[in-house]
Amino acid sequence: MTELDNxxxxxxxxxxxxxxxxxxxxxxxxxxxxxNLLKATDGNLGAHLEKLEDAGYIRIEKTFxxxxxxxxxxxxxxxxxxxxxxxxxxxxxxxxxKG
Amino acid sequence: MDTANNENAQDSLAxxxxxxxxxxxxxxxxxxxxxxxFWGILWVISFASAQFYLxxxxxxxxxxxxxxxxxxxxxFRISHTQPFIQSEHRLRIGRRILCSWILLYAYVxxxxxxxxxxxxxxxxxxxxxxxxxxxxMIGLWVxxxxxVWLGLAVTATxxxxxxxxxxxxxxxxxxxxxxxxxxxxxYIRLRWR
Numbered sequence: 090m091t092e093l094d095n096x097x098x099x100x101x102x103x104x105x106x107x108x109x110x111x112x113x114x115x116x117x118x119x120x121x122x123x124x125n126l127l128k129a130t131d132g133n134l135g136a137h138l139e140k141l142e143d144a145g146y147i148r149i150e151k152t153f154x155x156x157x158x159x160x161x162x163x164x165x166x167x168x169x170x171x172x173x174x175x176x177x178x179x180x181x182x183x184x185x186x187k188g
Numbered sequence: 189m190d191t192a193n194n195e196n197a198q199d200s201l202a203x204x205x206x207x208x209x210x211x212x213x214x215x216x217x218x219x220x221x222x223x224x225x226f227w228g229i230l231w232v233i234s235f236a237s238a239q240f241y242l243x244x245x246x247x248x249x250x251x252x253x254x255x256x257x258x259x260x261x262x263x264f265r266i267s268h269t270q271p272f273i274q275s276e277h278r279l280r281i282g283r284r285i286l287c288s289w290i291l292l293y294a295y296v297x298x299x300x301x302x303x304x305x306x307x308x309x310x311x312x313x314x315x316x317x318x319x320x321x322x323x324x325m326i327g328l329w330v331x332x333x334x335x336v337w338l339g340l341a342v343t344a345t346x347x348x349x350x351x352x353x354x355x356x357x358x359x360x361x362x363x364x365x366x367x368x369x370x371x372x373x374x375y376i377r378l379r380w381r
Contacts (some may be wrong), residue, residue, distance in 0.1 A: 098200070107204045111211040116275035126214050127207075155269050176204065179197040186194035 094175045096144045101129065101137045106172050109147060109164040117150065117161035138162060146171055215273060216332055217380035221373045222263050224338075228370025230256055235362035245308050245358070285326060292322055309357055313350045316365060317343050338372050 097106055104127050109118060124134050141147045146168030150161045164172070234252035238245040264286075296318045300306060320339040327335030342365050349360035
């Protein structure tokens with residue numbers, strides 16, 4: 090048994106972090122694009138994004154593009170590190186159970 | 189902090205891998221499928237027209253290049269004003285790809301001018317294979333292997349049409365070349381979202 094990051098380990102948040110980490114550092118993803126990608130609802134996605142933002146793992150930027158409001162989300166350095174450590178913990182669990 | 193067993197950990201890693209793959213595909217799809225569908229339709233219409241109106245084939249060919257250039261510019265403008273991903277890195281790559289296309293065709297025209305005279309069939313085959321060469325190179329640079337396979341497939345069909353079906357070259361290119369580009373664009377649009 091190994092300790093994991095409980096904030097990231099929740100299935101929806103794990104998928105959010107995976108999608109954001111797939112972008113190169115500094116890249117931002119549109120809220121609607123992320124919602125469609127994860128097949129989530131606005132409310133559900135918003136709630137999980139808030140938790141990740143509170144933990145300092147992501148940044149949410151509200152802006153206007155062509156006079157329309159848009160929300161862009163990016164992963165922070167802290168979030169990227171936490172995600173890397175979470176994956177390492179998952180791999181360690183698998184390795185330990187095999188070993 | 190939480191605990192997890194082996195099965196849970198394996199499921200989580202599989203979910204991470206799957207969503208990262210889906211993300212990359214969705215981004216690639218949104219970037220490429222409008223262009224592939226647009227150019228596929230353009231190839232089908234212009235090559236089929238050129239086959240049936242051979243006397244106007246040159247005009248059709250130049251019109252296709254002009255419409256293609258304007259259409260590509262409009263698609264780029266729309267994707268730039270309604271971005272779903274904001275990234276300086278991607279913007280730089282996009283600009284380099286655009287410059288590479290312009291340079292490639294500038295050099296193709298220089299080579300054609302130096303090696304002239306050519307017939308319409310040769311010019312068309314050179315321009316078509318040059319575009320596919322660009323697809324393959326872009327595919328290799330950005331790691332989109334479907335672009336590499338698409339480039340190789342259309343190059344092969346161009347060569348088959350050029351050497352074995354010169355009298356039906358335009359019709360052949362409309363359905364095999366244009367059809368392949370169009371179907372790839374539609375496939376990506378439907379399956380990679």
